[in-house]
Amino acid sequence: MTPSGRIQAAADLLAAVAEEARRPADAIANDFFRARRYIGGGDRRAVSELAWGAIRQKLRLDWHLARLGVQPSARLLLIAHLVLVERWTPQKLAGHYTGDRFAPAALDRAEIELVRRLAAARLLDEAMPEGIRLNLPDWALPGLKERFGDRLAEETAAMEGAAPLDLRANLLRTSRDEARQALAAEGIAAQPTPLSPWGLRVEDRKPVSATDAFRGGLVEVQDEGSQLIALLADARPGMRVADYCAGAAGKTLAMAAAMGNRGHIVACDVSAPRLEGAGKRLRRAGVDNAERHLLQPGDKWRKRRGRSFDRVLVDAPCTGSGTWRRNPDARMRTGAQDLAELSAKQAEILEDASELVRPGGRLVYATCSLLPEEDEMQVARFLERHADFVVCPVPGLWAGLRPEVDAPDPAPMLALSPARHGTDGFFVAVMERRP
Known part of the structure; x- marks a missing residue:
């Protein structure tokens, strides 16, 4: 896929998620890619990263769009993500929103003005309510304040990062060291987890489920x-x-x-x-x-x-x-x-x-x-x-x-x-x- 094609696919995925707001996004994504088998593995990862990046920042992106008097949509949410999070310039954005085959439709006048105003803003704004600034829904804010106190900002920042891939060595079939060696033989580097005596952590998102170690029951995916x-x-x-x-x-x-x-x-x-x-x-x-x-x-x-x-x-x-x-x-x-x-x-x-x-x-x-x-x-x-x-x-x-x-x-x-x-x-x- 071209970079523009990936952007359009990410917008389509965001639209699918919005249509089924009560259904988990990962289940929607599985159906989305199953229906589009022509999208290869590398493109799937790129499309998913774009869409998930916008979802991860949706509370803040919606706030910016609402402040500018714009009704959020999947297309505008992704545009806001590219400008405010990825820091794309208006020129770079217009170079991908061309209306060419597989590319998103060209920006109209209102969108060009929106991009101009977003480019002058920053993702975190002093005018944001506390929950939006911390990327937390209002209903969860009191409980999380009670849990973390003055560490709340540190913890919420950690919640915005990508989670590692943790595995558990199945002691019925192997030891942790043997499982680690089996994964290494298949090109997957893993390190012992610091707390669990059974755990292995894979820093890169590798296709573990396709390995012989996984299919043979040596490891299970488990945080x-x-x-x-x-x-x-x-x-x-x-x-x-x-x-x-x-x-x-x-x-x-x-x-x-x-x-x-x-x-x-x-x-x-x-x-x-x-x-x-x-x-x-x-x-x-x-x-x-x-x-x-x-x-x-x-x-x-x-x-x-x-x-x-x-x-x-x-x-x-x-x-x-x-x-x-x-x-x-x-x-x-x-x-x-x-x-x-x-x-x-x-x-x-x-x-x-x-x-x-x-x-x-x-x-x-x-x-x-x-x-x-x-x-x-x-x-x-x-x-x-x-x-x-x-x-x-x-x-x-x-x-x-x-x-x-x-x-x-x-x-x-x-x-x-x-x-x-x-x-x-x-x-x-x-x-x-x-x-």
Whole structure:
């Protein structure tokens, strides 16, 4: 594709995302490129980077367009991105907006004037409201202020960067060093992650899924923070473990490997398609101590198995605010109403899952959210209702699991963040049912 053709394709992708505002942008992009197989791998990456760059800065770009009295559109959003973020000159922009075959339509008079005024501006403007300046939606600002305090600007800046590609070595098939060597033999350089004993970090966005190491189940794609949740669950050989919101079973896989395929683990979810995908991953990884269970209304499975599990992991559905650097469109797809509904759902799931924990067993509550309403406050409300549960401070657990590495944080409950830890934003609390 020509550079102009890439710009037009990026505008088309942005338009597709805008048409389905409640659907994740990465799913829309998959459909978009599947329908345009003539776009090669290099062009796909270039188009995606343009579109995702505009989505990442959409709150600020919309503010600039609104200030100039312009109704935002996919075309104008991309123009604003090229001028304000990429710092294209009006002359360079006009050289690509030519109306030639595959190129965007030529700029009209109003657009030429808009470009002129945007070129005189800067992306960050003193007149911006605090949330826009920090690139945060208003509904999330109070919670993130409470979380980070005077580190808020540093953390929000980290959320705007690209996330690294983290892998987890599958100890059922290999060691971390052997997995690293296998990747290197296929031209992919990876370094051990600093916190997870299983993790490998690939700095460049390489096609890992096309490697023999991936297809052979030696590695799985999993953010280091997600790996630490599985680590702190401390699932051991011979235990009975439930992954209550398993999804595609990323943490099920990690815990099964920690258990050495000994004991029993149940991956539960309310979505049959997600569990079907989990089955494929379990087979590739060589996991044979796991079963899948579809949770349904009126299901008596939980009641029949009450107080019988050593570990119950609840990776609860949440706003995903900790993954905004990976999913920048989620800032706009989620709102205050979603937060309220998800908080209620999290409390319900915690209640249900806690019934499975045996006396002396542990309930591990985790989210990929940075908002206290979904994290510490949720745990506090649960503990108020359940005097038979007590928090196990993470630093003490960490000392038994990773004595050679300092704990990521001294707090009793662990909150990981992009700026401090280099991971996605994750929260985890470990609670034990009193014997």
